[in-house]
Amino acid sequence: MSNPLSADSSFFAEVDTIPHLGPDTDETLAFRWYDADRVVGDKTMAEHLRFAVCYWHSFAANGLDIFGAGTLDRPWAEGSATYDPSLDATSPDGMAAAEMKQDAAFEFMAKLGVPYFCFHDVDMAPFTGDYAADARALAQMVDRAGEKMDETGLKLLWGTANLFSHPRYLSGAATNPDPEMFARAAAQVCDVLEATHRLDGENYVLWGGREGYETLLNTDLTRETDQLARFMHLVVEHKHRIGFTGTILIEPKPFEPTKHQYDYDSATCHAFLQKYDLVDEIKLNIEVNHATLAGHDFNHEVAYAAANGILGSIDANAGDDRLGWDVDRFPVSVEQMTLGMIEILRAGGLGTGGLNFDAKLRRPSIARDDLFHAHIGGMDTMARALLAAHSVLESGDLDDRRTERYAGWEGDLGRQIMDGSLDLPALRERAATVDDPAPVSGRQEMLENIVARHIERAM
Ligand code: XUL
């Protein structure tokens, strides 16, 4: 492999700290809308949005896809891959590559001015599949990350364990037919949960990467979901044992990599959490493109989670209208994100959660500063969405009309139906004595125009 030690000590030397220059600037390496200290309602933009950079797409991945090799300029990638059994986890090259990757990541995040990052164990340290060696390498890299966090002021939004890349997890981790695989996955999560706690992480994420099935012909669905619940109870128990006060999050996704993932969408996750008595302990990390893949709008997934008290955090990205797989683009649609932000603001914000850019550069985007442009675009999109959503809610343009639409339920009839004082025969009797009710317009097009107006005017 090329020697990662020979690379520049400053990886992004050609880019300075990204300034906020306002909407009129033509400077491309600047924020036009995201202004960390600007107050919107009762909080600053930074406090509302709680942006995080993800370690995996931005630093671990090198643009490799199933049709071709990596294209991105990631000189450490050869020595520090997500899974490479030929690596020696503690070899100087493997660790040097991981350190170089970490230095580049912290340089990038500090220059971008985000408050948070997120990581998987395998992004941070060399990963060979040998449990003891990998755990040692991870512990070293986590300690080093802690020092970098102290130096830069960066914080950890969440940590997570990769339970899907190693071939051992080909039939799932917690839902594996072999309890030995469950046990190995548990060891990995125990380490990463403790590492997340050591770094004062604000959440811990469990994405069920291969917790699903390819065919029901060989699958005991009942047993597998019981196993998944047992796994989550173990995590919750350990969280309390070690005094971790962050939130445990699961991340809905309907399919990919498996044909059917058990954490299909917000509603499926909610039913699962209720069935297994986990609903007070675990919330959701909702990813925009996972919502699209499940056949939902992003704002539906947020609204459903919020309505059931399980809105946790957001993986902010975008899909593609024509592609049915997880393309993980950076957010580009102010309209889509405004609709999502309306639900987030209605819910009172994200609590310990934030907006994590689980998004990747396109394979041909190979210039070093492309990573800055991608994040600047995502952050400006979310900032505009925040301004527009805040303006919509502050004006009352939607909520006043919505309250009016349901006004009948605040009257005698509505109250008596809901409190049970009118049964079916009583309602039948009443029908004979009153005039036919007149339908009213749903006003959808007018409401869409109102939202469009707020987006146009939000400055
Ligand atoms: C995969 C995905 C993951 C999780 C963390 O689709 O979204 O990156 O966010 O494991």
Ligand code: CO
């Ligand atoms: Co995600």
